[in-house]
Amino acid sequence: MTASTLPDVAVADASEENPWARAWRRLKRRKGAMAGLVVVVLFVLVAVFAPLVAPYDPIATSWSAVRKAPSWEHWLGTDEVGRDVLSRIIWGARASLSAGLVSVGIALGIGVPLGLLAGYAGGWIDSVLSRIVDAMLAVPFLILAIALAAFLGPSLTNAMIAIGVTATPIFVRLTRGQTLAAKVEDYVEAARAVGNPHWRIALRHVLPNIVPPLLVQASLAIAGAIIAEAALSFLGLGQQPPSPSWGSMLNSAQRFIAQAPWMAFWPGFAIFFAVLSFNLLGDGLRDALDPRHK
């Protein structure tokens, strides 16, 4: 008994520390998560500074450099109209990362308030919202995103909206569940007892306490959104040519796989590394933020 209470005492001391600082300290210990974070930061820097980093204009065609294999001039080769593959991948990072961030932003922006409302208000509001969430989750993710993008019309903005809306029900469900659990906690009871209005309890007392699981889900959702954007662009429903995006690069690469395989290798690697790093970061965050892993 004594042995098992000892760690608890130690934990009580550690919890004096700011919970975010503690999460960061735990995250730092995870090699996979840190590798993921480094790659994510690298991708973000590349996307932000694309005009400075890219060696060539990503949409400038050159008929004298059509489908050239990787060389000193073009590190990753050129495509079917002589555009530099490396420059297109660097600019494509903008489309992919912004699609990941914007669509998850949309999903959070709609999903979290609705989830809070459903979980906090309960009753018929909860029943209606939960049924809608069930219905949306009943359509496979990519199929719903394709259908939405098809009806909205092909463009990067519409692809982001389609992916964001498709990802929303997961956040509604997660927020609702977390809110239901937080609602019965003593601190919410206390906030209610001192006469706080409902909106204030929901926003100031419940919301901050459910941020960790939302953060983990958001990180994994960005990975999913990057793949989804690449898939939509691959199908021609996302970024429109000649603007570069990893998915549409793979689409044109497929036609030249025998003559110019490098056109397919590198954009795919870019998607793979971006998705992998967000997945690693999400897995690491889950372990670092989970209070059970003290």
Added chain:
Amino acid sequence: MLSFLTQRLLQIIPTLILVSMLIFGLQQLLPGDPALIMAGEERDPAVLEEIRQQYRLNEPIPIQYFYWIKGVLSGNLGESMRLKAPVGSLVAEKLPVTLQLAAMAIVVALGIGIPAGIISAVKKDTAWDYGANIFALWGISTPNFWLGILMIFLFSVTLGWLPASGYIRLGEDWRASLATTVMPAFVLGNAIAAVLMRHTRSAMLQAMGADYVRTARAKGLYERRVVLKHALRNAMTPVITLGALEFGTLLSGAVLTEQIFTIPGFGKLIVDAVFNRDYAVVQGVVLVTATTYIMLNLLADVAYVLVNPRLRA
């Protein structure tokens, strides 16, 4: 069991109604006059009028929905503008192709995912375990359309072993049929294998720590028997439920895989319909997909009860 089944069947009715409303509602997202968009190149006023009549576009939206769902319930999913064929028969024609692909993908997923999960749990923290975990991370993070292109490059272009595209029906020539579907099935099954591996690993780790496994060991059973009979059977229950969620990945993945390998299935049907602005087909296919997905999840729930005697009462 029967009451459980009835209860579950009743539960999916409101979901199906909402799904149908959602899919019908997609039409409202079309910018501008839907009749004009549905007609495509056609600008003949008589044709436009015919479309308005057929879809009752002049009526209020709830009335339009009512007639649409009435048609759906009597087996009429609408008419393809481009292919001039009923959506129902198009789906019926393409479905077996995707089902073959999906069945093969499930074999791949189970064949790789479950053994990999068992090995990594039994040999926890060894090179085997790390290897299996790296495989899972790779499987989850690799876009399947990229994997498909890479496989075409390796097995079709470089080695010339397998056809890069096309499809031959199973009834026509089963060897050729398998040759056309083995790569797409692997691409489709790979990501699911990764997810199954993770679920199997964590369920097995939990089961291996349970008292009944210690008892089985204490009885002097061979480790092999303890793992495969005692731990695995108990570990399979969560794997079935969580694995069933992957049917969605399977259906989503089929869209891309069929596109890459030019397989004339269900996924190809929806992509072609999107590009032909054949909206009735898009709606019909999404509706059938969603219904299939809901039914598969229902089956998984039933299977869950069947393998778990404690729930069978």
